[in-house]
Amino acid sequence: MGQDVPAGASLPRRDLQLLHALGIYVYYIPQQTTGRQSFYRTQLDKFRILGLTQYERILFMDGDVLPLGNLDLLFELSMNGTLQENVVMRGLFEPANGGFFLVKPGPLEDIQRVIEWREETALQLPYPHFDPDIGWGHELTSPWLAQKEQGTNWTFLAAFADQGLLYYYTMYHQKSVSFLLRDGTAENWQYAPDGSVHLRNHVSLLNFSIAEISAIPGRHHHYKFPLNSFIHFTGAGKPxxxxxxxxxCCTEENKFKEAKYYWFWELSKMNEALNLGIDFKQHWKDGKHRPPLGLHPVYAHALNASSNLLTPLERVYPESAADFNTFH
Structure with missing residues (x-):
């Protein structure tokens, strides 16, 4: 997992102990000393996972995604050829949703060159500093498809930010991507001999499922695997x-009342089991907690962003073997 850490800051000691006890590797994303920090640039940091080439596949989930079960099956379907090496979720208004996707790692320099070209081009363009015809480097001759919209230019939701980069990289750079649809099917797109990308097949995933927490009401119940296997708390709807x-909240009787209740129930159980000492009422006494970088990117964020994904991640370890054993 990655965390953008300000200079001199770090994860709390007990958090680090817990994560290592659970077998979770922690990497710090170094603070950039050039350009402007913004929601846009923080979004691009998610593509650093492409540099973790010690893994065959990596599943990225935004911090506001709540898995409802084991998602190993998604890795298996990509590895055995049922799905392509890159798997993305088709959104309501965008062809590739940046909150949940699986990728095959590769040279990080490739996507860095794409980002540098896009940000250098932004400096030469008037507002909105983004070319809707070329986008991230490809003129669309066939339409992009979303659940509710389609188009032949780069004007879909967050096309100028992470979702546009994800669509470009998987569809037109790697030319190998599966688009997950809400009806339980997937479109497999791959490289063609003439250099284009074409639809290989349309596969059904209706025979696949995982043991999930099905008692939580919400929109995910209307979807099929794997889109019914997690909840995405988008926008200002985060618990x-x-x-x-x-x-x-936070009782056995009410934990399945809605997704927010379940999220707080899980937090309360961790708070109790690990003696974290979180006072729920005191912690939230000031009402809503808004992130310092806002809730979404804006066009101007690309100006002088100087995004650099090549600065090395810092692997973080517990302070001592005794720390590591604390939660075993």
């Missing part, structure tokens, strides 16, 4: 931004 836990 930690809505004034804290409800008065009747």
């Amino acid at each position: 930690w931004m809505r004034g804290g836990p409800p008065e009747d």
Whole structure:
């Protein structure tokens, strides 16, 4: 997992102990000393996972995604050829949703060159500093498809930011991508001999499923695997931004009332089991907690961003073997 850490800051010691006890490797994303920090640039940091070439596949999930079960099956379907090496979720208004996707790692320099070209081009263009015809480097001759929209230019939701880069990289740079649809099917697109990308096949995933937490009500119930296997708290709908836990939350009886209740129930169980000492009422006494970089990117963020994914990640370890064993 990666975390953008300000100079001199680090994860709390007990958090680090817990993560290592759970077998989770922690990497710090170094603070950039050039350009402007912004929501846009932080979004691009997610593509650093492409440089983790010790793995065959990596599943990225935004920090506001709550998995409802084991997602190993998604890796298996990509590895055995049922799905392509890159797997993305087709959104309502965008062809590739940047909050949940699986990729095959590769040379990080490739995507860095794409980002540098896009940000250098932004400096030469008037507002919105983004060419809707060329986008991230490809003129669309066939339409992009979303659940509710389609088009032949780079004007879909966050096309100028992470979702545009994800679509370009998987579809037109790697030319190998599966688009997950909400009806339980997937489109497999791959490289053609003439250098283009074409639809290889349309596969059904209806015979696949995982043991999931199915009692939580929400939109995910209307979807099929794997889109019913997680909840994405988008925008301002994040539990930690809505004034804290409800008065009747955090009990066995109410944990499945809605997704927010389940999120706080899980947090309360961790708080109790690990003796973290979080006072829920005190922590949220000031109401909504808004992130310092806002909730979404804007066009101007690309100006003088100087995004650099090549600065090495810092692997972080517990302070001592005794620390590591604390939660075993």
